[in-house]
Amino acid sequence: MENTLDLIEDNLDPATLAAELTHEHVADIAEALNEQEPETASEVIALLPLEQAVDVMDQPELDLSAEFVAALPAERVLALLSGMSADRAATLFRELEEPARSNLLARLDPETAASLKKLLSYPSHSAGSIMTTEFVSVPSTWSVEHTLRHIRQVERTRETVYAIYVLDPEKRTLVQAVGLRRLISADLHAPVLSAARGSRPVTVSPFTDREEVARLISKYNLLAVPVVDEMGYVLGIVTFDDVIDAILEESTEDVQKFGGMEALDEPYMEIGFGKMIKKRAGWLCALFVSEMLTASAMQHFETELEKAIVLTLFIPLIMSSGGNSGSQATSLLIRALALREIRLGDWWRVALRELPTGLTLGAILGVVGVLRITAWQLLGFYDYGVHWPLIAATVGAALVGIVTFGSLSGSMLPFLLQRIGFDPASASAPFVATLVDVTGLVIYFSVAILILQGTLL
Amino acid sequence: MENTLDLIEDNLDPATLAAELTHEHVADIAEALNEQEPETASEVIALLPLEQAVDVMDQPELDLSAEFVAALPAERVLALLSGMSADRAATLFRELEEPARSNLLARLDPETAASLKKLLSYPSHSAGSIMTTEFVSVPSTWSVEHTLRHIRQVERTRETVYAIYVLDPEKRTLVQAVGLRRLISADLHAPVLSAARGSRPVTVSPFTDREEVARLISKYNLLAVPVVDEMGYVLGIVTFDDVIDAILEESTEDVQKFGGMEALDEPYMEIGFGKMIKKRAGWLCALFVSEMLTASAMQHFETELEKAIVLTLFIPLIMSSGGNSGSQATSLLIRALALREIRLGDWWRVALRELPTGLTLGAILGVVGVLRITAWQLLGFYDYGVHWPLIAATVGAALVGIVTFGSLSGSMLPFLLQRIGFDPASASAPFVATLVDVTGLVIYFSVAILILQGTLL
Structure with a gap:
């Protein structure tokens, strides 16, 4: 395998590359071609013996980019198509543009053309779109x-x-x-x-x-x-091998979506700059605009902020705890729903589990928070003022509320998405955090008003 | 399959259950047993014909919990072990406790015992631990x-x-x-x-x-x-079927870890309350304690906060943008490293891609942020004071800096973890957010001092 990688660095001309690659395993040839410019790769495919070229084209790992397919001579495509497995032939066809696509379809034998048309008619991610007709x-x-x-x-x-x-x-x-x-x-x-x-x-x-x-x-x-x-x-x-490829792809998409972006359909290093920005900016802007509600919430509590500026010190701490507990719950439920461990109708069972879990986790963080404030005050690291026990109580109580709310809403979000017809895996960590942030602020200030009324507020 | 599920609801006694299940597919029997109490499940296994019981035990889906294995009579375990595939026998053995384990090992024929001991010696998640010796x-x-x-x-x-x-x-x-x-x-x-x-x-x-x-x-x-x-x-x-199971398990672990918790080793609905708290509280507390640095950072900028309380309004907005862009970059790199699209040595290539990406994404959010403040001010929704253009400039510039820092550190974190010998998938969205939050605050206040010096500050 080291050899194959060495070849890539050397940037040989297509003829030499084809001659060198012909002794490699087809999977390694496919990998080596992925590293080449699309035009070079298609020249190599044109130069390889037909049977081997068909085997390489049949590798699901080979990246059938539009540029690569477009660079292949029509004659060669016809010869390859008749040898390739039906599912890969359909994948190749999906990359062709009009009029090349219709021209080629017209020149195929009617039987192959009919079966290809049928395969192309199934939605992506369906069994029909990844099946093969050679059984x-x-x-x-x-x-x-x-x-x-x-x-x-x-x-x-x-x-x-x-x-x-x-x-x-x-x-x-x-x-x-x-x-x-x-x-x-x-x-x-x-x-x-x-x-x-x-x-x-x-x-x-x-x-x-x-x-x-x-x-x-x-x-x-x-x-x-x-x-x-x-x-x-x-x-x-x-x-089974189509399925392994599908699971690996699906699990990449799930992690990327959970990270708060549109799934990339190409490897990280190969995707263009504009496409990368497009896939990331959409969700980032949507989250940013929703998060603007936090500024509105803060404006709403402006009077309280001015009276007790000490409260602002704990805003990042409290908000992130809500987001983190929500992100945990969402990740749990996304997978449990994907693996069919849990069905849509089980939402209330999950809510009944998350409520005591959230309360317990919130209580743990609350105790840590109160200890931190007490320690800093008593050790003289910072002076939270004469009402510091009340401030500590506010932070502790708010944490219980926010972590419980985070766990509950984080666990319910995947159910809600599935209920309204979306993939539960569209729920992302940043999405949950944003959802929890505004409510978190409202909980924090409401608790503060309740506890500090008559003293600081 | 509906039938199998109906049975579960009815909670039949083991003998009736065994008689009903014997006509089902072994995979469905395994699924039905997973829904039962461990003691009931092991009674059913004891009642099924031996050959079928062996087939059921060979299903990787069957949950071989410690209670289930402990409830099986020793005679039956010996008979099952000699029929089961070696990898499943090893899984069963892992659940046994001493002295049951040594007692059983002593009663096995020496050849089986030796091959079992060998399998048990390989680390979990290794090829040795999931391989079978029946080839x-x-x-x-x-x-x-x-x-x-x-x-x-x-x-x-x-x-x-x-x-x-x-x-x-x-x-x-x-x-x-x-x-x-x-x-x-x-x-x-x-x-x-x-x-x-x-x-x-x-x-x-x-x-x-x-x-x-x-x-x-x-x-x-x-x-x-x-x-x-x-x-x-x-x-x-x-x-291949061991591998499919391994990938599904691995992808669940990856999503859970990315959600900011320890991976559960049992299905969501089956794990005990105490275990669930343990798996979630550890990371939640660690993140909470690290996030306390934000309170210290805020204390550091207390003078600025008091002078320009308007700055606090945008703290949640700005901090979350850094976390979100970091979470996107981390999710991309975790998968790219897992699929070997990128190697450890490519870190600088990635940094060179993330720098312009982060600057562009930050500029987009910065423009949206400036527009929001300008609109609110001009439309009279809120009065940011006479220096509102400077505040808008502060928010915009801080966003560019924070999103760039988020993208860069989010993309470098998986490399760093792999470099020091951890799984890059240990990098979680909350982890990145926490990492970025403190720096985000410092960036925000530094930009504010730079721009507002002499006016508000």
Whole structure:
């Protein structure tokens, strides 16, 4: 792998690069091409032997950027498309622009064109958009021997042959899924269904979310899951490696969204400056404008601020505690909802858990806060004035209220988002913090008025 | 699946539950048992037919809690252990307490006991801790036919037979990995190596981190990756389904850590109240104590605060902007480092990208902030006093400085953590916000002194 990286630094011309790369593993070739300019990468693809070029194009890691696809000669694209797996061919097509897209579609054989059009029609992140149509299916009337002979013939053109889908000979609907490992141990003359397990096959619809597909593949330890339509006809299969790629991508998106920005669809070092600003500035401005409410809240309590300026000292401390406890609760609930540990209807159970949790956490921080103020006062580090015990009490009581409010609203936000049709993972740490900040200020000053009325206020 | 869930609500006795569950898919049985009290679950396992009980115990989803394992009769545990896959047996053993653990180990056959001890010796999250020792290996002197015959014999006792590991007949070191799909299409009388691809097999060490294993399996589209020691001897294999489980778990841990807490090792609804408080209170207190520095910073600028109380109105707004931009940058870098898009040595490249990004984002927010103050003043919503243009300038300039500082420190924090040997994913949104808050206050007041000197201050 060190070799491959060395090549990149040297910036060789495409011909030399192609000659050097041809001995590498296809995954390493894909990685090396990602590091090149799109034009260089497409020249290398044009120079590699066709079969190897197809294998490289089939790597989900290869970045099929619009520039890269546009730089490929049309003849080469046609040759590649007929060899590539259907899901990757669809990914390539998504990057093509008109009129190149329609021109190419017209020159493809009608069967490939029809199946491509179908794949392109499914929404992104759906099972339909990541499935492949190269799977093995046999009628249930075949014997084990006949099936094995068939597998040997088609092995090179199928993404996987380890799961075999047995169809009704008349209606061509899915009857059973059989594993190759059972098949090779079965009696050769027995019907293919003799190697099947008893239970009904696990299936998904083309519109099933890819995260749900991942959950099923993981739960049932499947190599692939068939995608079937309402009639029970198998449209394609989603394999475990597509799912691993999907989970890794999804988990990057989730962390970025939780960090308070739009998910990037490209690696950090490759995304352009303008695009990076766009993905970050949107949420940053939205949060900034919402956070302006804190300035309004502060203006509202101006009289109290002027009378007891000592209160301002603890504003950052108190506000951040609300945000932090909210961020903890949100992260917990985003994952619990994503992993289906908790359903939408469980919101009140969660609220009943977060209420005592928030109260306890708030009490802990409250005690620490009171101790801090007492210590500074008694040790002479700072003079909070004659009413310092009341100020300490204000900070302590406000912390209990704010941390409880933070935990509660942080845990309810993902439910609310899911309820109104958004991804619960759109709830971000900065979003929760902003939500909690304004209320935090109101809680703080209300507690202050209650406790300090007649003394400082 | 609805049926399984209905059963849970009814709280049937173990015998009825076992009788009902025996017809379900093992993954569904595991899910149903997770919902039961540990004692009920272990009674059900004791009542199920042994072969099915072993299959259920082999489900990575089944929660092997200490109470559940402790409630199983010793005889049953022995019978289960000899049937279970080695990696799950090790997981079960980890939950046992002394003296039960040593007693059981003494009663196991020496071979199983030795391989268990070995597995238990690897650190958690390592390839060694999730590998299984039930794989197919054959000497390179065997023919394709001999290998296939061997596979048919051992199929039922191996976690996967789709990857076959060909060993040196003398040294028993790994020579090649062969896929079953190539094997069944190969000439029966040819040597087994004729079905191998040319490239060297991808391997990992038992100490490789499971995230790295996932990355390799995903990159090379492998069903399993062999774990080899320094001598080239195959210790076990990690299969794709172990990796999917590991990635899902890892991504939950990452989101929870990013939310500013210790990762939970149990589902949200199952974890005890005390444990939940412990996992959350630690970080919350640490952040709270660090955030106390903001109170000290405010005390330091007390004179300025008293003279220009109008400055306090914007403190929450300005501080949160720094935290938000920092949280964005941290989320980006955590994932880029985890996916190996960026290496430790790239820190200066990242800094060179974040500097102009932070300046631009800060300028955008600065303009919005200045417009807000100007609008409120001119529309008569609030009177910031005669020097309001200077206050607007202070807020705008401070925002540029704070957002730039937030982006820079947020992006550098994951590098710093990795450099000193921590997981970069330990950097959390609240952590970054706390880091940025104190500096943010200092920046704000320094800018204020610079701009307002001689007028308000």
